[in-house]
Amino acid sequence: MKPIKVGLLGIGTVGAGTFNVLQRNQEDIRRRAGRGIEITMVAARNTERAARLTGGNCQIVDDPFQVVDSPDVDIVVELIGGYELPRELVLRAIANGKHVVTANKALLALHGNELFAAAQEKGVMVAFEAAVAGGVPIIKALREGLTANRIESVAGIINGTTNFILSEMRDKGLDFDVVLKQAQELGYAEADPTFDIEGVDAAHKLTIMSAIAFGIPVQFDKAHVEGISALQALDIRYAEQLGYRIKLLGITRRATVDGVEGIELRVHPTLIPAARLIANVEGAMNAVLVEADAVGSTLYYGKGAGAEPTASSVIADLVDVTRLATVDPYCRVPHLAFQPNEMTDVAILPMADITTSYFLRVRVSDQLGVMADLTRVLADAAISIDAVLQKETRGDEHTDIIMITHETREKQVDAAIARIEALASVVGKVIRIRLETLS
Numbered sequence: 001m002k003p004i005k006v007g008l009l010g011i012g013t014v015g016a017g018t019f020n021v022l023q024r025n026q027e028d029i030r031r032r033a034g035r036g037i038e039i040t041m042v043a044a045r046n047t048e049r050a051a052r053l054t055g056g057n058c059q060i061v062d063d064p065f066q067v068v069d070s071p072d073v074d075i076v077v078e079l080i081g082g083y084e085l086p087r088e089l090v091l092r093a094i095a096n097g098k099h100v101v102t103a104n105k106a107l108l109a110l111h112g113n114e115l116f117a118a119a120q121e122k123g124v125m126v127a128f129e130a131a132v133a134g135g136v137p138i139i140k141a142l143r144e145g146l147t148a149n150r151i152e153s154v155a156g157i158i159n160g161t162t163n164f165i166l167s168e169m170r171d172k173g174l175d176f177d178v179v180l181k182q183a184q185e186l187g188y189a190e191a192d193p194t195f196d197i198e199g200v201d202a203a204h205k206l207t208i209m210s211a212i213a214f215g216i217p218v219q220f221d222k223a224h225v226e227g228i229s230a231l232q233a234l235d236i237r238y239a240e241q242l243g244y245r246i247k248l249l250g251i252t253r254r255a256t257v258d259g260v261e262g263i264e265l266r267v268h269p270t271l272i273p274a275a276r277l278i279a280n281v282e283g284a285m286n287a288v289l290v291e292a293d294a295v296g297s298t299l300y301y302g303k304g305a306g307a308e309p310t311a312s313s314v315i316a317d318l319v320d321v322t323r324l325a326t327v328d329p330y331c332r333v334p335h336l337a338f339q340p341n342e343m344t345d346v347a348i349l350p351m352a353d354i355t356t357s358y359f360l361r362v363r364v365s366d367q368l369g370v371m372a373d374l375t376r377v378l379a380d381a382a383i384s385i386d387a388v389l390q391k392e393t394r395g396d397e398h399t400d401i402i403m404i405t406h407e408t409r410e411k412q413v414d415a416a417i418a419r420i421e422a423l424a425s426v427v428g429k430v431i432r433i434r435l436e437t438l439s
């Protein structure tokens with residue numbers, strides 16, 4: 001059979017990795033896919049660089065629309081990033097009857113519903129393993145490997161940049177700003193790191209996993225997104241003294257609130273017991289923990305970024321599309337795991353309705369009755385305390401009191417924090433970091 005023809009939109013880090021891995025492993029890939037997979041066309045802003053990288057083996061153009069319109073391309077691989085241009089390109093590729101492989105989590109988190117509907121209508125596939133956790137095959141696992149299960153929760157370290165920063169802050173006791181600068185110098189963090197450090201990248205990935213896990217549409221606009229830029233080295237130390245690590249976790253899970261089923265969808269710094277495997281995922285690595293009724297806990301770990309790890313997922317999708325291109329669209333694996341007419345509209349819960357435990361740090365004047373005041377506020381709000389740590393004063397008459405609560409509803413904690421901040425003996429804002437036991 002003739003090789004299937006692929007058009008690349010963009011040949012940056014991941015595009016070049018895809019080209020190289022496809023070339024290096026072409027024989028094994030052909031034996032697995034049943035036919036060869038050949039990059040025939042590349043769209044790049046820097047056409048000279050693209051020609052150099054591809055060694056003159058394919059047509060290079062500077063207009064990406066030429067690729068999506070080319071009769072010489074069967075599968076379009078979108079690796080340019082951003083929202084609007086890739087949306088237009090992917091829709092046009094679909095309209096032209098081409099399958100699409102993308103690593104673009106932002107695109108899918110915002111426009112996934114529209115793109116999947118268009119692809120379904122046209123009978124083509126939009127594959128996106130590389131969009132979540134880079135080289136870790138978590139989409140395949142959630143969508144196919146766990147298909148027998150009712151999935152209860154997904155919790156992941158799905159942003160390598162922030163995990164690297166948090167690991168360095170803990171290891172070296174350094175402040176966020178110092179480590180961010182180092183990460184930029186080492187090339188781990190982008191020149192504009194906003195999407196990574198503010199949790200947006202993780203929320204894009206979590207939104208996609210949530211849709212697949214629970215059979216709901218992608219709903220990025222309903223995600224709670226909180227990054228690590230306000231996190232202090234001090235809190236990482238206190239957490240450690242209490243037996244916890246702080247990670248930027250994306251969490252999505254089923255929850256029942258006042259008898260109504262909902263889905264939690266949130267990204268924020270999270271205390272995790274140090275003994276958990278996922279708490280020991282360090283540096284730029286990713287890991288996703290899935291809880292499901294039949295299999296129990298499964299953990300997926302690996303590189304969440306980089307040329308060849310991400311290329312590994314892009315090529316896995318190319319092989320899937322190559323194998324399935326001739327299969328009746330209704331017999332293929334659905335884009336979001338559940339058949340399109342079997343999606344549910346179970347609501348994403350507002351943060352006020354989530355239930356979890358909390359680390360609260362309160363800066364107080366070291367005077368008689370302060371601890372009693374704090375515990376009274378928590379008791380009045382029906383919040384039970386699990387652990388307390390009080391640090392000695394640091395020569396300024398002030399001290400930190402750290403409390404870990406048992407599980408409670410977020411709205412009760414909001415109310416208690418407001419009352420604590422109004423106490424005369426309390427200085428400044430209460431630091432609140434959510435805690436997941438993941439047990």
Ligand code: HSE
Pocket residue numbers: 158159160161162196201304305
């Ligand atoms: N910037 C991401 C990370 C990789 O740091 O994990 C691409 O999503």
